[in-house]
Amino acid sequence: MSEKDRVVVITGAGGGMGSIAAHAFAASGNRLVLADLALDRLEEVAAELRAIHTGAEILTIPLNIADEESVAAAAASVRAWAGRVDVLANIAGTEQSGTAVVDMTTAEWDRVHNINLRGLFFMCRAFVPLMPHHSNAAIVNIASWWGRRAHGLYSAYCTSKAGVIFFTQSLAMELAELGIRVNAVAPGNINTRMLQSVMKKYAQELGMSYEELMAEENSKIPLHKPGEPEDIVDAIEFLSSDRASYITGATLDVNGGVALT
Numbered sequence: 001m002s003e004k005d006r007v008v009v010i011t012g013a014g015g016g017m018g019s020i021a022a023h024a025f026a027a028s029g030n031r032l033v034l035a036d037l038a039l040d041r042l043e044e045v046a047a048e049l050r051a052i053h054t055g056a057e058i059l060t061i062p063l064n065i066a067d068e069e070s071v072a073a074a075a076a077s078v079r080a081w082a083g084r085v086d087v088l089a090n091i092a093g094t095e096q097s098g099t100a101v102v103d104m105t106t107a108e109w110d111r112v113h114n115i116n117l118r119g120l121f122f123m124c125r126a127f128v129p130l131m132p133h134h135s136n137a138a139i140v141n142i143a144s145w146w147g148r149r150a151h152g153l154y155s156a157y158c159t160s161k162a163g164v165i166f167f168t169q170s171l172a173m174e175l176a177e178l179g180i181r182v183n184a185v186a187p188g189n190i191n192t193r194m195l196q197s198v199m200k201k202y203a204q205e206l207g208m209s210y211e212e213l214m215a216e217e218n219s220k221i222p223l224h225k226p227g228e229p230e231d232i233v234d235a236i237e238f239l240s241s242d243r244a245s246y247i248t249g250a251t252l253d254v255n256g257g258v259a260l261t
């Protein structure tokens with residue numbers, strides 16, 4: 001399968017990283033399935049792409065990855081539209097507001113885990129049967145450096161993302177025999193709506209301005225700046241390409257060195 005004609009499924013396609021991933025995979029001529037809970041943003045991204053790449057084959061799907069039936073319906077739509085999936089980029093995810101374990105509601109714990117980890121399980125369970133064997137089909141999951149290094153007040157988010165890393169490894173072992181690779185990318189602080197929203201709330205709690213907090217956060221990163229969504233998308237493209245054909249079960253850190261500090 002040429003890297004041009006692949007069927008690429010992107011969840012979170014309306015978000016910061018997902019929309020840039022959609023642009024990148026469209027630019028290399030792939031057929032795209034764009035899925036997100038946020039329909040308005042999803043349609044905006046699809047319209048941008050159709051304007052730039054006339055004739056591009058794009059299917060947009062409203063999807064809640066935390067809902068089994070929604071995921072099953074999405075998989076059925078993709079089967080009917082394309083008959084197969086070559087790349088599954090599981091980018092959709094949610095943040096958590098800073099809360100001590102003793103104050104966290106069960107509903108908040110479940111909300112974060114249902115999207116970040118259970119949702120990933122639902123997606124892989126439903127879409128792996130659509131992936132061809134021994135054709136360099138690949139899954140790329142988005143973890144976080146917070147799944148590598150724990151942070152107080154963010155236990156639900158950190159454990160969900162640590163789970164993504166181990167889920168990636170388990171699935172890689174299961175699918176290796178079928179020639180399907182499974183890897184993850186663990187982003188550091190990446191300049192998207194999610195980072196801005198988490199940091200704005202955090203700055204408020206600390207009684208600082210958002211700019212002051214970001215300056216402090218950036219000073220802790222060896223490369224002294226947040227990453228851009230393009231940095232993560234480059235890693236996703238690499239891990240799903242033929243150049244990564246001997247890589248499976250890996251989690252690629254893309255974080256400016258912050259996890260070393």
Ligand SMILES: NC(=O)c1ccc[n+]([C@@H]2O[C@H](COP(=O)([O-])OP(=O)(O)OC[C@H]3O[C@@H](n4cnc5c(N)ncnc54)[C@H](O)[C@@H]3O)[C@@H](O)[C@H]2O)c1
Pocket residue numbers: 011012013014015016017018035036037038041063064065066091092093094095115119142143144145186187188189190191192193194195
């Ligand atoms: N931005 C960062 O600093 C950062 C750092 C580490 C990891 N991440 C991870 O990167 C991924 C992308 O984040 P982003 O920064 O682009 O954030 P974002 O908020 O811009 O995008 C996330 C997208 O996921 C979608 N989504 C949320 N819940 C969903 C659900 N139940 N079903 C379907 N879609 C859903 C949202 O609608 C949104 O479009 C997430 O998994 C996030 O946890 C982000």
